[in-house]
Amino acid sequence: MNRDSKKMAAQPELLKDLELFRHLSDEEHVALSAICRLLFLPKKSRLVESGEMFDHVFVMTSGLLRWYFDSDEGTENNIFLTSEKEHAIIIGIPEFYDEQRKTKYNIEAVMDTQLLLFQKDAFEELAFQYRGIYQFYIKSLKITIDALRNRTEQLCSQSPNTRYETFLKNRSFITRNASRKHIANFLGITPNSLSRLTARLHKKTHQKK
Numbered sequence: 001m002n003r004d005s006k007k008m009a010a011q012p013e014l015l016k017d018l019e020l021f022r023h024l025s026d027e028e029h030v031a032l033s034a035i036c037r038l039l040f041l042p043k044k045s046r047l048v049e050s051g052e053m054f055d056h057v058f059v060m061t062s063g064l065l066r067w068y069f070d071s072d073e074g075t076e077n078n079i080f081l082t083s084e085k086e087h088a089i090i091i092g093i094p095e096f097y098d099e100q101r102k103t104k105y106n107i108e109a110v111m112d113t114q115l116l117l118f119q120k121d122a123f124e125e126l127a128f129q130y131r132g133i134y135q136f137y138i139k140s141l142k143i144t145i146d147a148l149r150n151r152t153e154q155l156c157s158q159s160p161n162t163r164y165e166t167f168l169k170n171r172s173f174i175t176r177n178a179s180r181k182h183i184a185n186f187l188g189i190t191p192n193s194l195s196r197l198t199a200r201l202h203k204k205t206h207q208k209k
Helices: 012-016 026-033 094-098 120-129 131-157 160-170 172-177 180-187 191-208
Strands: 006-009 036-041 046-048 056-062 064-070 076-083 106-109 113-119
Touching: 012 026, 026 120, 026 131, 036 046, 056 120, 064 172, 064 180, 076 131, 076 172, 076 180, 113 120, 120 131, 131 160, 160 172, 160 180, 160 191, 180 191
Parallel strands: none
Antiparallel strands: 006 036, 036 113, 046 106, 056 113, 064 076, 064 106
16 A cells, blocks of 8 residues: 555544445444544555555545556556546455455556545454445445446447447546546557547537537
8 A cells, every 4th residue: 555645543423424324323333433444545646556465345435546457568457447426335356256365456546535444354244243234235246246247348349439428428527537548548449549539529519519
């Protein structure tokens, strides 16, 4: 974790103020806050680097993260772009599904970002004890699975033009705050191709007026 990041204990009142946790009882808020740490990541700092052990799940309260790894050729592959506007609940690194704690991903703050960190084993233990936390955990898993499904379907069945138009429509916060280089890589196209798609879309929009 980047040395510039700041981590502190979270109070029950913080969880109560978040829409995601308002369905929890007072007892559940206290139990969850006891294992929660508030983490601030400055822009361009990393939550985790490739090859590191990472044993936390987290919730994004503000900001934007990009998940990427380096190919065998040394190029970056932006696999996920996640923000509090579109995907606040994160269940952790993909390797957790294979019961691994070491990740190949780099997770970097695209802008100043704030997270709630929960140690994975402690979080799952509370999910077995409290119904509200269990429901939150299941909801998190469903959102993660749905995000992976959408990402797979778009890359397999949509043209670059359709992927870009869908991205602009559904992910306006990321469009405004992520670099064009990262967006192009996420969409599986080159920055030059993204520029051509942008110009073509702008021309089409202008002709309709």
